[in-house]
Amino acid sequence: MKTMRQFTIxxxxxxxxxxxxxxSARPLNVVATTPDLAALAREIGGDAVVVxxxxxxxxxxxxxxxxxxxxxxxxxxxxxxEGGAELEIGWLPPLLESARNAKIAPGAPGRIVTSQGxxxxxxxxxxxxxxxxxxxxxxxxxLIDPLNVKVIVGEIAEHFAEVDxxxxxxxxxxxxxxxxxxxxxxxEWQKQLEPYRGAKIVTYHNDFVYLAERxxxxxxxxxxxxxxxxxxxxxxxxxxxxxxxxxxxxILVQPYQNRKTAEAVARQTGAVVVDSAQQPGAYxxxxxxFQMMDHLVQGLAKALKEKT
Amino acid sequence: xxxxxxxxxxxxxxxxxxxETGIELEELYFLTTSLPWNLQLKGGQFFTEFGRQNPxxxxxWSFVDQPLVLNSMFGPDGLRSQGARVSWLAPTxxxxxxxxxxxxxxxxxxxxxxxxxxxxxxxxxxxxxxxxTFRDMLVVPRIATSFDLNTTQTLVLGTSAAFGPNSSGAxxxxxxxxxxxxxxWKSTTADRGFPFFSSQTEVxxxxxxxxxxVSVADSTATLFDETLSDRGVxxxxxxxxxxxxxxxxxxxxxxxxxxxxDSPLRADRYRLSPNVTCYLSEFSKLRLQYxxxxxxxxxxxxxxxxxxxxxxxxxxxHKF
Numbered sequence: 326m327k328t329m330r331q332f333t334i335x336x337x338x339x340x341x342x343x344x345x346x347x348x349s350a351r352p353l354n355v356v357a358t359t360p361d362l363a364a365l366a367r368e369i370g371g372d373a374v375v376v377x378x379x380x381x382x383x384x385x386x387x388x389x390x391x392x393x394x395x396x397x398x399x400x401x402x403x404x405x406x407e408g409g410a411e412l413e414i415g416w417l418p419p420l421l422e423s424a425r426n427a428k429i430a431p432g433a434p435g436r437i438v439t440s441q442g443x444x445x446x447x448x449x450x451x452x453x454x455x456x457x458x459x460x461x462x463x464x465x466x467x468l469i470d471p472l473n474v475k476v477i478v479g480e481i482a483e484h485f486a487e488v489d490x491x492x493x494x495x496x497x498x499x500x501x502x503x504x505x506x507x508x509x510x511x512x513e514w515q516k517q518l519e520p521y522r523g524a525k526i527v528t529y530h531n532d533f534v535y536l537a538e539r540x541x542x543x544x545x546x547x548x549x550x551x552x553x554x555x556x557x558x559x560x561x562x563x564x565x566x567x568x569x570x571x572x573x574x575x576i577l578v579q580p581y582q583n584r585k586t587a588e589a590v591a592r593q594t595g596a597v598v599v600d601s602a603q604q605p606g607a608y609x610x611x612x613x614x615f616q617m618m619d620h621l622v623q624g625l626a627k628a629l630k631e632k633t
Numbered sequence: 634x635x636x637x638x639x640x641x642x643x644x645x646x647x648x649x650x651x652x653e654t655g656i657e658l659e660e661l662y663f664l665t666t667s668l669p670w671n672l673q674l675k676g677g678q679f680f681t682e683f684g685r686q687n688p689x690x691x692x693x694w695s696f697v698d699q700p701l702v703l704n705s706m707f708g709p710d711g712l713r714s715q716g717a718r719v720s721w722l723a724p725t726x727x728x729x730x731x732x733x734x735x736x737x738x739x740x741x742x743x744x745x746x747x748x749x750x751x752x753x754x755x756x757x758x759x760x761x762x763x764x765x766t767f768r769d770m771l772v773v774p775r776i777a778t779s780f781d782l783n784t785t786q787t788l789v790l791g792t793s794a795a796f797g798p799n800s801s802g803a804x805x806x807x808x809x810x811x812x813x814x815x816x817x818w819k820s821t822t823a824d825r826g827f828p829f830f831s832s833q834t835e836v837x838x839x840x841x842x843x844x845x846x847v848s849v850a851d852s853t854a855t856l857f858d859e860t861l862s863d864r865g866v867x868x869x870x871x872x873x874x875x876x877x878x879x880x881x882x883x884x885x886x887x888x889x890x891x892x893x894x895d896s897p898l899r900a901d902r903y904r905l906s907p908n909v910t911c912y913l914s915e916f917s918k919l920r921l922q923y924x925x926x927x928x929x930x931x932x933x934x935x936x937x938x939x940x941x942x943x944x945x946x947x948x949x950x951h952k953f
Binding site: 385390393418422427430553554555580581 | 636639664665666667668671672673722725726727728730777779780781784787789817819820821822823824825826876877914915950951952953
């Protein structure tokens with residue numbers, strides 16, 4: 326009888342222990358499709374989360390390999406944060422099919438589709454593939470607008486709190502702190518780019534429209550004739566003419582885009598090529614969202630100063 | 634479909650050489666999304682998960698034609714049938730998946746099994762045999778594992794088998810075994826997935842238990858029971874040079890053991906196929922391929938293939 330009672334007490338203690346332990350001892354496994362979303366998750370989650378990104382900061386996020394190791398990563402995820410708007414359409418669906426994880430199923434608190442809360446730009450009024458690989462839900466490169474980031478971090482904090490209520494206070498505090506820094510940094514970036522209001526820029530892919538809209542710049546041409554289609558000599562000749570006529574002398578390229586093509590165009594137009602990764606971690610000391618944006622805005626401001 | 638199942642279908646609209654239109658239900662299946670213990674159930678008609686290439690749709694192939702060894706063991710349309718598959722994702726830190734499929738063993742797409750076209754393999758008139766017990770089903774186990782060697786290189790290893798009845802006799806059986814290896818390197822600054830290198834190799838071995846049977850060519854002749862042993866291998870290298878150009882080289886080799894019937898399908902054969910593919914966009918491609926094809930007794934054939942393919946509808950997503 327005595328042993329029975331001892332056993333019951335021990336079992337009760339064990340249950341109590343595991344009960345409290347489950348809520349906060351194990352950090353949430355958060356998986357983000359891209360490094361920018363991962364960086365934001367780290368800001369909000371702090372020590373209560375462990376974050377992994379599937380895409381590398383230097384590779385084209387439209388074309389990530391659906392490697393089997395990603396299946397394991399997604400299988401163990403408590404939360405999945407994706408860009409949505411078809412950014413990951415070529416590789417995420419088969420991974421999720423194999424991951425068999427109900428916690429990150431569509432509509433679950435563990436699934437965050439960030440584009441859903443964003444006012445998307447360039448939503449096509451008609452769908453026509455003769456215009457290249459146009460995203461039906463709009464341009465998915467929206468994280469370089471800090472105001473979009475503000476919406477997204479709010480969503481992330483909400484979902485995190487729902488999945489791990491014990492850490493809700495921490496997420497709320499982190500969100501408040503991040504929001505305040507974001508406001509201050511946004512004002513700083515605006516000030517840095519204000520002298521170049523209306524400046525004309527050229528990009529490789531159509532991936533800087535949100536930055537242009539927020540900071541009053543104008544993307545006059547892209548080196549790709551259509552999204553996802555390689556630059557052709559005929560199209561580049563047209564772009565060169567246009568750049569000369571419109572006095573556009575800054576070309577933005579991401580690490581995975583063909584810098585040589587951009588340099589060739591720059592030589593003929595007196596323009597400068599600016600390394601402009603949109604993913605934290607693509608360059609040294611750019612691991613956070615603020616560092617990445619600082620690098621982007623400073624590089625752009627310097628080029629615009631030189632060339633206007 | 635609903636919170637517990639996902640549905641998939643691939644319906645092929647075909648035009649044959651006589652200009653007739655045909656519709657083929659290539660695949661139609663469901664997949665569970667929330668089974669416990671890391672399990673997943675798939676049911677319907679689908680490409681059997683045997684090796685690497687057999688489950689791939691022809692539009693995902695890297696060459697115009699399929700490897701000789703798959704053609705000789707699974708027929709021109711690949712191994713696919715109606716059935717169910719249970720798969721288990723191992724709770725390991727690296728990817729390991731074990732699965733077993735149970736299929737209807739009859740039909741043209743179960744070539745080495747209860748196929749009406751199996752006389753091409755054994756030379757005898759196929760017998761009608763029904764399904765009485767579980768042993769009349771086609772059973773396909775597979776285990777696959779994968780490692781990231783570093784941030785740019787990934788390796789996938791797999792081994793598969795297929796066991797089932799064949800139509801050479803009332804109790805005749807076939808066994809097919811296979812091993813596959815895939816390696817890929819992709820640049821850390823990949824633009825639309827380029828540049829990359831990949832290598833894919835599959836080895837297959839078949840034991841076809843042919844029963845005593847009446848010859849198709851001469852109905853007065855009897856072919857005695859025997860085990861037909863076949864083996865084959867192919868290896869292909871792909872080099873993604875720059876967006877969107879891929880150069881490929883494939884080597885094929887098949888060898889059939891001795892038999893009472895001289896099947897052209899089981900003759901020793903090797904083939905070398907260099908090709909180059911230009912992906913005009915994610916929805917169309919143009920491919921030029923040369924085949925040096927040598928068959929024992931028939932000599933060498935040279936052929937040049939030009940393939941154009943386009944995709945209508947949704948954006949394709951590909952498995953690794």
